[in-house]
Amino acid sequence: MSSTVPGHLTSTALSFSWPDGTEVFHDFRFAFGQGRTGLVGVNGSGKSTLLKLMAGQLTPTSGKVTATGGIGHLPQNVVLDTSLRVDQALGIATRRAALHAIEAGDASEENFTAIGDDWDVEERARATLAQLGLDGIGLDRTIGEVSGGESVLLRLAALLLARPDVLLLDEPTNNLDLYARTRLYAAVAAWPGTLVVVSHDRELLDLMDRTADLHDGELHWYGGNFTAYEEALAVEQEAAERMVRAAEADVHRQKRELAEARLKIAQRKRQGQKVQDSGSLPKILVGARKRSAQVSAGKLRTLHEDRLAEAKERLNEAADAVRDDAEVRIELPHTRVHPGREVLRLTDLELLHGARVDGTFEVRGPERIALVGRNGAGKSTLLRTLAGEIEPAAGEAGAQVPLRFLPQRLDLLDETLSVVDNVARFAPGATNNHIRARLARFLFRGARADQLVGTLSGGERLRAALAALMLAQPAPQLLLLDEPTNNLDIASVRKLTAALEAYEGALVVVSHDLPFLESIGITRWVLLDGELRDTSADEVRAGLPAR
Template identity: 35%
Template sequence: MLTLQHIAYLHSNKDLLFDNINLTINRHDKVALIGNNGTGKSTLLKLMAGVVQPSHGSIKVDATPYYVPQLFGQFNNLNVAQALRVDDKLRALREILDGNVTEDNLALLNDDWTIEERCYEALSYWQLNGLDLTQPMQTLSGGQKTKVFLAGIAIHQPDIVLLDEPSNHLDVAGRQALYDFIESSAATLVVVSHDRKLLNLLDQVYELSRRGIAVYGGNYDFYVAQKTIESHALSQDIHSREKALRKAREIERETAERKQKLDARGKKKQEKAGVSRIMMNTLRNSAENSTSRLKSVHTEKIGAISEELSELRKELPDTDKLRFGFDNSALHRGKILFSATDINFGYADQFLWSEALRFQLTSGERIALKGLNGSGKTTLIKIILGELESSQGTVYRADNKSVYIDQDYSLIDNALTVHQQAQRFNVSALQEHEIKIRLNRFLFTKDDWDKSCVALSGGEKMRLMLCCLTIGQQSPDIIVLDEPTNNLDIQSVDILTAAINEYQGTLIVVAHDESFLEEINTGRTITLV
């Protein structure tokens, strides 16, 4: 069992990340921990793992958790065995087999005579055949590093496993191995992920937000269904409050007009009746005080309704607030943008692809580009974009405007502010106020305009990138997305999906996220082998 009681966490600058978090995860539970970027999912997982300590509250676990982090740079100075924390055991085993049977070595080994065999079996399960335990971690790719730590689960056999975005960087085979593990594992699992297929293999969804933890007793599809119901109810509440606000303002206006007419009528009667000047002043002051009190009552009521409406609107998903504005007028559906005839890439007789490639791209197509790591996906993209020439065969490229968007959103210049980045794409000389309108449309308010791009999250960089594309004069003919969902939370993936589905040009997507590929309606697949 894993229990968190009244947990609070403050950043080093004393900013509060979350407060009063309470949750209980029972043995054998399989839990998805989701939430927007910045809500503290990874930090909460680190708290469960004991990597960081809470600012307040207590955490109780009945077993030592095994933690697979999202980032692995801190392990680059270690080898595989050291990163897996089995180097001492392996050294003790080798010394014992060499005849150095000491009490220290026996204590370190702790009768774990199969440790080396288990390590290689575990690495093999994660398609890391031939990987040496002494190999430096810094020589491995992101996907290989993830697989090394996933292999550690079988090696250590923990009762509690904590996974932070485990499907990031994994190819199709790696993801399938992960899904099989999730389904078959008897361990208690807590998983932070935006991979919808993975999330649907888990039994419960815990949503972390600024309001705390909300628990949904089902998989991700169940969660989405419940959120749809909640969203509909929220929309109804907002509509009701908007109607009440309009009614309150109408009543305020009608009451003021009626009071004004009554006061004017009363004044005329008093003048006809010859009421003294002193009495007239007294009556006028009384009328003014009455009007002031009446106005105060209406102002208070309107203010209360407005505040309620404002709070309700804060609960709207960001996808409901965003407004896209791609200008697709220059796109010509069906136009041939690129064709390849028997192309390959390499040197001498060493070619990258087992068979030469023959295909064409037409305007408006949506293509998934697939292949294992090292199959040449990036090379083919560079050939399509004209950054490389094929070693054999012929290509045709129509004059076109293309944009390549990688998972790190490298088109965003970290040295610029949000507003400066937007201005860099202002090739059509939009007015200053129009740039700010576009930034607001993509949820960058006045408080964000001077923020440095280096401080933006993956989701924020993605929104800024989309904003920059709409600031340009025309939509690009081709957009290439290279693993676009890797650094995004679920809501950011939804925003990206909505934007891409409005785009009418040619789309080439390198992604292992099958759910994302389905939602953006990729029509065909090019698979490299």
């Protein structure tokens, strides 16, 4: 239950390393207070790790996190026991059972103790579910009967019912349809306590009061939402780039002055040698002049070398302030599909969970299809059926070209193998050098290609999975992607977009991320809502109606 004291989270001298010795934080400090904070940063910067440290799910190597009030944490990947009832997942099963027992005439002290003062527990639970758009989910249903998106909302509902002082949300809009996202935005906007949100969802981040940017092991604070943060960061980066240009010019100037100084020293040395060879001065005087010239030359050379070293140091410092925004740049000519060629055909298809395709549904040429629909409509089931992972209940689904499927959990990769070894599994005929050259275009250069997949961040893991699929033999001419932007920061979404720009085959993408879908040039919008039908971008933008 919430306390009367506003929730705060602070740390001093916090350090954390993984068991293999990889350091994430060193002498790290933070202070999160009341209000809504968006925690942003590139994949691998430690955002999820920081939330787990704040939630007490990880133990610092040294230092500590101090919290006032209760803490609720919604992790990135919500895993609920499918055999649980909804009331158990909400944490109210014991109180609810006691309430029903009292209503049935069992006035034992045990039941009154279980309820405490929470006599309206069922009403509050149903109101919270309704707030999140889960009106139709009964408290006696099992988790196995709800979709992945609904299980995320159920976990959030449990946190809202517990009323913690501090709420930590890690990518909460993953797997949520547009309707559910709208409900979550409203819950976030109404949250009265301390809220820290990690997300790549711009609309959610624009609800924040402030933005904390986790970069190079430090938090940089910005007043305002994500849009204000981007504007402030752009101004900072422009200034940093000017500093780099000025520092580069200074380095060139110092190099030129050092070269000129060395030339002067050489000229003086030749002149001194001529005087010495002519014998016009006494040897003792020549020796004194020579020693004086050497000292003077040494001081001059040292002065200019020091100035050059200082200029290079200033250049390095200026360059460190400019963020690396390397982009994926690849060419995939073997993925090309000619316009008009039949790529995929569905005939009287019925999925295991009841959605169906009446008649024939075709995909032709290099179409880019966005497959949209409410949570639980069967979109992931349809992709898995197309990929041949599960059999349809009836009808047929057949691809006429090589296809590859990228599932939500990216479990096509072997976490115990390196990136390069994973790609080699999909392209057994390619040489190691060829694979490494292609991986460099996916930003896995040198030692990065030898990293174990199990140590990669979400964005790196997605790039590795894309590399494995796109460099596979034979080259895929139909690519099925299931929520590819889940767990990605905004910079990684740009990298994904760049990779897909190089892909010349047909594409079927399940996503609730409209800005991403619009950025990859969707040519056809398809709605799965009991049956499969074509729709429009305008209808999707307007939001799918509630059932």
